[in-house]
Amino acid sequence: MSSTELEHLIKMINQIADNIAIGESDDVATAKLADHLKRFWARSMKEQIFNYANSDGEKLQPVAKKALTLLQSE
Amino acid sequence: MIQFFDPRQSGNPHQLLDVEKDYGTPPTCAEDAASTSLVSLTIDGQPVMVPAGTSIMRAAAALDINIPKLCATDSLQAFGSCRICLVEIEGRKGFPASCTALAEEGLVVRTQTEKVARLRRNVMELTISDHPLDCLTCPANGDCELQNAAGEVGLRDVRYGFDGENHLNAKKDCSHAYFTFDPGRCIVCSRCVRACAEVQGTYALTIDGRGFDSRVAAGQDEDFMDSECVACGACVQACPTATLMENSVIDLGLPEHSVLTTCAYCGVGCAFKAELKGDRIVRMVPFKGGQANRGHSCVKGRFAFGYTTHRDRVIRPMIRDTIDEPWRQVSWDEAVSFAASRIRAIQQQYGRESVGGITSSRCTNEETYLVQKLVRAAFGNNNVDTCARVCHSPTGYGLKTTLGESAGTQTFDSVEKADVIMVIGANPTDAHPVFASRLKRRLTQGASLIVADPRRIDLVNSPHVSSDYHLNLLPGTNVALINALSHVIVTEGLEAKEFIASRCEQEAFEHWRSFISKEHNSPDIMAPVTGISAEKIRDAARLFAQAKNGAIYYGLGVTEHSQGSSMVMGIANLAMLTGNIGREGVGVNPLRGQNNVQGSCDMGSFPHELPGYRHVSDESVRGLFEQAWGVKIDHEPGMRIPNMFDAAITGSFKGLYCQGEDIAQSDPNTHHVEEALRSLECLIVQDIFLNETAKYAHVFLPGASFLEKDGTFTNAERRISPVRKIMPPLSGKADWEGTMALSNALGYAMDYSHPAEIMDEIAELTPTFSGVSYQLLQETGSLQWPCNEASPHGTPIMHVDEFVRGKGFFAITEYVATDEKVNKKYPLLLTTGRILSQYNAGTQTRRTENISWHAEDVLEIHPFDAEERGVKDGDRVQVSSRAGATVLRADITDRVQAGVIYTTFHHPETGVNVITTENSDWATNCPEYKVTAVQVSKVTGVSDWQSKRELFSEQQIAFMGTADS
Ligand code: SF4
Ligand code: SF4
Ligand code: SF4
Numbered sequence A: 001m002s003s004t005e006l007e008h009l010i011k012m013i014n015q016i017a018d019n020i021a022i023g024e025s026d027d028v029a030t031a032k033l034a035d036h037l038k039r040f041w042a043r044s045m046k047e048q049i050f051n052y053a054n055s056d057g058e059k060l061q062p063v064a065k066k067a068l069t070l071l072q073s074e
Numbered sequence B: 001m002i003q004f005f006d007p008r009q010s011g012n013p014h015q016l017l018d019v020e021k022d023y024g025t026p027p028t029c030a031e032d033a034a035s036t037s038l039v040s041l042t043i044d045g046q047p048v049m050v051p052a053g054t055s056i057m058r059a060a061a062a063l064d065i066n067i068p069k070l071c072a073t074d075s076l077q078a079f080g081s082c083r084i085c086l087v088e089i090e091g092r093k094g095f096p097a098s099c100t101a102l103a104e105e106g107l108v109v110r111t112q113t114e115k116v117a118r119l120r121r122n123v124m125e126l127t128i129s130d131h132p133l134d135c136l137t138c139p140a141n142g143d144c145e146l147q148n149a150a151g152e153v154g155l156r157d158v159r160y161g162f163d164g165e166n167h168l169n170a171k172k173d174c175s176h177a178y179f180t181f182d183p184g185r186c187i188v189c190s191r192c193v194r195a196c197a198e199v200q201g202t203y204a205l206t207i208d209g210r211g212f213d214s215r216v217a218a219g220q221d222e223d224f225m226d227s228e229c230v231a232c233g234a235c236v237q238a239c240p241t242a243t244l245m246e247n248s249v250i251d252l253g254l255p256e257h258s259v260l261t262t263c264a265y266c267g268v269g270c271a272f273k274a275e276l277k278g279d280r281i282v283r284m285v286p287f288k289g290g291q292a293n294r295g296h297s298c299v300k301g302r303f304a305f306g307y308t309t310h311r312d313r314v315i316r317p318m319i320r321d322t323i324d325e326p327w328r329q330v331s332w333d334e335a336v337s338f339a340a341s342r343i344r345a346i347q348q349q350y351g352r353e354s355v356g357g358i359t360s361s362r363c364t365n366e367e368t369y370l371v372q373k374l375v376r377a378a379f380g381n382n383n384v385d386t387c388a389r390v391c392h393s394p395t396g397y398g399l400k401t402t403l404g405e406s407a408g409t410q411t412f413d414s415v416e417k418a419d420v421i422m423v424i425g426a427n428p429t430d431a432h433p434v435f436a437s438r439l440k441r442r443l444t445q446g447a448s449l450i451v452a453d454p455r456r457i458d459l460v461n462s463p464h465v466s467s468d469y470h471l472n473l474l475p476g477t478n479v480a481l482i483n484a485l486s487h488v489i490v491t492e493g494l495e496a497k498e499f500i501a502s503r504c505e506q507e508a509f510e511h512w513r514s515f516i517s518k519e520h521n522s523p524d525i526m527a528p529v530t531g532i533s534a535e536k537i538r539d540a541a542r543l544f545a546q547a548k549n550g551a552i553y554y555g556l557g558v559t560e561h562s563q564g565s566s567m568v569m570g571i572a573n574l575a576m577l578t579g580n581i582g583r584e585g586v587g588v589n590p591l592r593g594q595n596n597v598q599g600s601c602d603m604g605s606f607p608h609e610l611p612g613y614r615h616v617s618d619e620s621v622r623g624l625f626e627q628a629w630g631v632k633i634d635h636e637p638g639m640r641i642p643n644m645f646d647a648a649i650t651g652s653f654k655g656l657y658c659q660g661e662d663i664a665q666s667d668p669n670t671h672h673v674e675e676a677l678r679s680l681e682c683l684i685v686q687d688i689f690l691n692e693t694a695k696y697a698h699v700f701l702p703g704a705s706f707l708e709k710d711g712t713f714t715n716a717e718r719r720i721s722p723v724r725k726i727m728p729p730l731s732g733k734a735d736w737e738g739t740m741a742l743s744n745a746l747g748y749a750m751d752y753s754h755p756a757e758i759m760d761e762i763a764e765l766t767p768t769f770s771g772v773s774y775q776l777l778q779e780t781g782s783l784q785w786p787c788n789e790a791s792p793h794g795t796p797i798m799h800v801d802e803f804v805r806g807k808g809f810f811a812i813t814e815y816v817a818t819d820e821k822v823n824k825k826y827p828l829l830l831t832t833g834r835i836l837s838q839y840n841a842g843t844q845t846r847r848t849e850n851i852s853w854h855a856e857d858v859l860e861i862h863p864f865d866a867e868e869r870g871v872k873d874g875d876r877v878q879v880s881s882r883a884g885a886t887v888l889r890a891d892i893t894d895r896v897q898a899g900v901i902y903t904t905f906h907h908p909e910t911g912v913n914v915i916t917t918e919n920s921d922w923a924t925n926c927p928e929y930k931v932t933a934v935q936v937s938k939v940t941g942v943s944d945w946q947s948k949r950e951l952f953s954e955q956q957i958a959f960m961g962t963a964d965s
């Protein structure tokens, strides 16, 4: 897997988290982030970030990790 | 009695009785239409009733009594200087000029008496005695108001002779690219001077001297080309004689018929009469009945159409196996079957999602609709995106979230009612010139202006116009500023409480109020972040909050940031907070860059939305399309352009169909884009020129210019305007026909015989368009969507009684600083923009005489930063960022603040996007074009990238040259 593509996805998800999570409770932030990914991310992008979250996930912000867990459980 | 219901009565000041007729003076401009009283008078025995304040000339014209005139025309305020329009009024002494004399109750006016006739002949005689009588060879022959007036007054001889002192040999000014000034023909009516002031707002012309010596002068008595003239052409249009005349008319003679169409440049969407001889354009004249432009235009729309027949047009389809080999010219059939077989082979090998398409904001709605249909139906995925990704995608996201609809709320007319106008991150005089003229006119009537822009744009300070506050913030701190403005309003209790209580979601508002009131959003804390003093922020906030009508206009300086979407929401918050939504004079107005950005977004060009902004996961909507199109539609969103590029580099995305967009030049981080394009196995480009992107293509489908097809464009006001075919497509196919051919070759049948049928399909499937048809457009001229059962003639102002989403939503917009920060290595911030004479990637305007105003992109740099680097005006400097470097010439100016540099992006050789980075808006991935940390240094040569590009470009052009063999 190309590192640039994944790097971009990680950057994107963390940036979204930065912008919608501030000042929100954990649950709300998680739900908002999950919803954003569901609505805007392509299937292949979601798959890649899931894989990363499941295998390593170190660079993901906590709320991003939670959102990805939530999404995968749906 | 004829009741002359002057425009104001129907509530629309611009609705003329007959747009083709010149009524001599403009309609009265009573502020409040309803309270204007009517007066009745008699003209030549006929009774007429007109609104008080109407001139006698206009009242007479309404009765089709046409009083001769020279200095009057209904696009300008009456001036009363030529005295040819004299009339007699019963019981009054003297002969008043009917253009300046107002209609009064009970007047009895006579326009044709012997005395009047004699006086008029005298006036005419004097004028003619200083005018060359070479009518038969004059370029205005047949279209000259002086000729007409001489005929009307029955002038038969000139007693003074032509031997006295005259101006007949005055020197012509041929300096201008598009028109000639021949002062020997000037009758000093000053219409040009007034057009430049009143219509355009540039004040480039004056009448120099007095009496016999008076004459028209441009600038400080310079050539037109060297003066402040911005080449809008308003003076040429206003001139009653051949003194100011389009060069094209001098060369070709007068046109014989005309076709109404819409400008294909910017998002103002000006209506034009294309005046033709056969299928050759003689001139473009802005249409007085045009609802977006009201008879005005800029240099691009009026003059820069030469590119459509430029020798660089590629008009035959071409194919090749790899980009390292010459092109082969082939038939349309061969080209599309080659393209289709490649796409299918790629999908076989790499899967259904390995291909995608990009729709164009320059093409028509119908064409854009077809491209996204092709992607969803024939490619079988949602990998469709549009160039709006890189400009206004945050507008879509932000306005949909807060107000419920992804579009601006107003008409352009609305600015005439605004009291405080806030312009944020937009440069209307350059990018939306016709709107800028209307804005300036409102400012000269007394409206206040707040400009938020890092750079001192022209509006901040130009003749007769200046901003009350110029908030010259640091690039990247928009959200900090908008939050601080709202903070002041909330903490000082200046918000529109009633509006908020009745129109907005209470819970969300309370939540937002507690967020915005926090100390960290205060002007004092945000002052050092934005670089603007707390005092100035407070004053500007108060001014805006207390306006009767406050209107916000914004551009790409808002959207093209890492927090572009937050800023759009912040703007919507501010408008709701101050109750400035839902009526004339207010609103949130995105100024759209390209002619059809709004339309391409409306037409389902985003990977997550079907036409009408409906999410692909919505089963019922999908069902509708599935039934109409006879295919299954994927319920998952597709990839955006930057994701496509990433996937191309990874190797999972292999084929792209790109219509009318030059992604290689206009997308950020050129190195990255080029790498992605090189990785594709099938790139299909449909364009009118071999643009930068086409140099990486395997299939080239020749595009059609806006003159070669029927269709519609949708401007920034949501106004759908017709584009009409003037000549047959040079390549044999309009773009929609090309897309159809490709789709059919892919095995997905498309069969339309005219774009009207495509519009019918759009109307059937899209609730906001359900009332739109070519028939209705023909009748009304244009329509603002939503146009449906609820508003059969469209919707000029949105969110009037309630928001599209029901209650307005205050979104939390926390300021998050961009990652793009200055440091030791890259201590300056680069921001980008465009200029009047050029249009975006410049593909079109560089191929017209507009090049005389902007031959290259230059780098604006503050004297302080320049001195520190030993840079002098005109030096070649290298600008480098972590993404790349390029070289251009320095222009030392204090328009930019110290620490900030600025350039335009109109020339591929400069390649500004070599420097811009992959940073983007958090919600939409709209690139952060407006902030890049850079260093500037003096150099002699060009950058590595530039020399490589030149070689590559030369080679690709050579490949085309051998296409015939
Ligand atoms: S072309 Fe426009 S800007 Fe130039 S002098 Fe005429 S009216 Fe003024
Ligand atoms: S140039 Fe034309 S419009 Fe201007 S004063 Fe002379 S005749 Fe009138
Ligand atoms: S470029 Fe824009 S302002 Fe100029 S004529 Fe065209 S639509 Fe109007």
Ligand code: FES
Residues within 6 Å of the ligand: B068, B069, B070, B071, B072, B079, B080, B081, B082, B083, B084, B085, B097, B098, B099, B100
């Ligand atoms: S037209 Fe009335 S004074 Fe010139």
